[in-house]
Amino acid sequence: MLETIERQRLSDVVAAKIRQLILRGHLKPGDRLPTEHELAERFGVSRVSVREATKALGFLGVLEAAPRRGLTVGRVDLGRVDLGRVTEYLGLHPAVSDASSEQLIDTRVVIETGVLPHVARRMAEDPSIHEGLRALNERLRGTRDLVAWIELDIAFHRRLVESSGLAPLAAFNDILQAFFQRFRESVKKAEWRAGIESHGRIIVLLRDGKVSAASAELRRHIESHKARMVEEV
Amino acid sequence: MLETIERQRLSDVVAAKIRQLILRGHLKPGDRLPTEHELAERFGVSRVSVREATKALGFLGVLEAAPRRGLTVGRVDLGRVDLGRVTEYLGLHPAVSDASSEQLIDTRVVIETGVLPHVARRMAEDPSIHEGLRALNERLRGTRDLVAWIELDIAFHRRLVESSGLAPLAAFNDILQAFFQRFRESVKKAEWRAGIESHGRIIVLLRDGKVSAASAELRRHIESHKARMVEEV
DNA sequence: CCCGGCGCAATTGTAAGACAATAAAATAAT
DNA sequence: ATTATTTTATTGTCTTACAATTGCGCCGGG
Incomplete structure (x- = not known):
């Protein structure tokens, strides 16, 4: 026909x-x-x-x-959800690239705090998870170079989400991180320190199974970007 | 790499x-x-x-x-995300292994429960959000055809996430839904009913600002897939 | 001066044919 | 029987050509 x-x-x-x-x-x-x-x-x-x-x-x-x-x-192979390339390019998609700073921050909060219960659970079974995050944060503490610091900070948050074992969320998180990079560059020295301390508290709280306290801390940590991002525009 | x-x-x-x-x-x-x-x-x-x-x-x-x-x-168009076609084609992907099924479900739980606070907040400012969700659920109640039911169920969850105003999460959610489509087809009549009632409770709880209760309900709702998906394989 | 119709041309959309690159299958050689 | 070689089917890329679409400017009329 x-x-x-x-x-x-x-x-x-x-x-x-x-x-x-x-x-x-x-x-x-x-x-x-x-x-x-x-x-x-x-x-x-x-x-x-x-x-x-x-x-x-x-x-x-x-x-x-x-x-x-x-x-x-x-x-x-869905174990490692093959959305890899798709998500890579989806970062260009208007749904993400057009989103406001506040939307992006809120989205990050949802994803990162959302994975915490899973991270805590796996951490209880496998101590090396806590150790890995702690080591990453220590390296962060010793860094003086801005570029290296940004890279490590991204690595820390990536590792955190990855530790949940939820591969799709890790992929989504990567997309978001790309958009955060530009804001990270405006970070001040005093804020590095604060961020590192915050990271430290989060992983300790997670290790101790205090998930909701960890969530609150992480939320504050991410939302601290808000003030800076607004004043930039 | x-x-x-x-x-x-x-x-x-x-x-x-x-x-x-x-x-x-x-x-x-x-x-x-x-x-x-x-x-x-x-x-x-x-x-x-x-x-x-x-x-x-x-x-x-x-x-x-x-x-x-x-x-x-x-x-x-109009800020409405359209990953429709992408998801339509990703739906071609065949069955999912058990491990990743659980991952997918957990991921959905993180995203959907994560947006609830935002949905509740916006609902308080704009009653039409609640009304829209309720109407959608009513249409779901009147549906007897499986295909139409699946479509509406997806629409409901999509609308829910969209109502948060977090466009990136809505986009991510669309991708996940593509992988879920397949499992929805095995839904039994009795479960439709239960799902609809669950939807109803969720939106009422949200309207009343009872976010954590809504979260718990939504989590149960989504996780009800788990048992079925496992026994299928 | 404005304004609507009309044609031009820039740009994507589709086609056909040719050859290169690759890897599977068939064949020859040891 | 196993290995090396040739054959061959199929995708990968290029070239050229033309069709289809539509934004833009031109032109004439009010």
């Missing part, structure tokens, strides 16, 4: 058809799809349009492609 | 360079990029490779393209 390809972009239409192919054919990860030539012929479009579609799907990890092997349905 | 193992496709390299263009140029949504021809020349590749990259980014909503208008950084 003449499914009126009403001036949608062909590559989008093709992407949709490929999606149908996978769904209706009950294709599983690793299964092969027809070749680009066949797809082009079957859909009545040029190979260019097919390629633009498969590239987009490949970018999402839905498809994989290799010479001679052909197109295969992407295999997802 | 590991990404150099696989041979880099040109279109991927180009995508990365475009990303740098946006980041380093501090381009905002709506801003124009160089034309495809210019990009091709600047990167020393053919226009085809540039197009494959821009298509992929366009698919994610990071870029928009139109004849004569050129390439522009993606824009969002």
